Amino acid sequence: MNWEIEFNEIISDILVNENFIDLKYVIHHGISRLDHSLHVARITYLLCKKLHMKNLKEVTRAALLHDFFDNKEKFAFYKHADWALENAMKEFQLNSMQQNIIASHMFPICHTLPNCKESFIVSTVDKMVALYELTKYKVPIEIGAIFIFVINFLAIQR
Ligand SMILES: [Fe+2]
Numbered sequence: 001m002n003w004e005i006e007f008n009e010i011i012s013d014i015l016v017n018e019n020f021i022d023l024k025y026v027i028h029h030g031i032s033r034l035d036h037s038l039h040v041a042r043i044t045y046l047l048c049k050k051l052h053m054k055n056l057k058e059v060t061r062a063a064l065l066h067d068f069f070d071n072k073e074k075f076a077f078y079k080h081a082d083w084a085l086e087n088a089m090k091e092f093q094l095n096s097m098q099q100n101i102i103a104s105h106m107f108p109i110c111h112t113l114p115n116c117k118e119s120f121i122v123s124t125v126d127k128m129v130a131l132y133e134l135t136k137y138k139v140p141i142e143i144g145a146i147f148i149f150v151i152n153f154l155a156i157q158r
């Protein structure tokens, strides 16, 4: 099966959820939070497929839901993983791995630690995608890289 068809099948019910669709009105890294979430889900899907992971579907869906919050609070670094998990659990069935993926995706800037390789994958993909988006739509790459480095450095000093 063509990967794009499979990818779309995995996430189709999420993309028709009214509350999730509202993420298209929230700006995130210079684009909509819906587009950012789709970027993270797509790269996660391709990576998991390359690694022949059996839980490709569950990881991809959790990756799509990782920033499911419409709060426009500017510096929501520490809290938004919890908000996203709360919102995702209201709308969809999530297993414990998916819950950990969402709750820990901001590692090391969040309360929950990643407890499986799937969580490390999504957390890493999110940072790579965020850096790409920040530097494509908002700031020069040096500033984007320094920004992500400083935020993570400060977090591990806590
Ligand atoms: Fe996030």
Ligand SMILES: [Fe+2]
Pocket: 036, 040, 066, 067, 126, 130
């Ligand atoms: Fe994100």
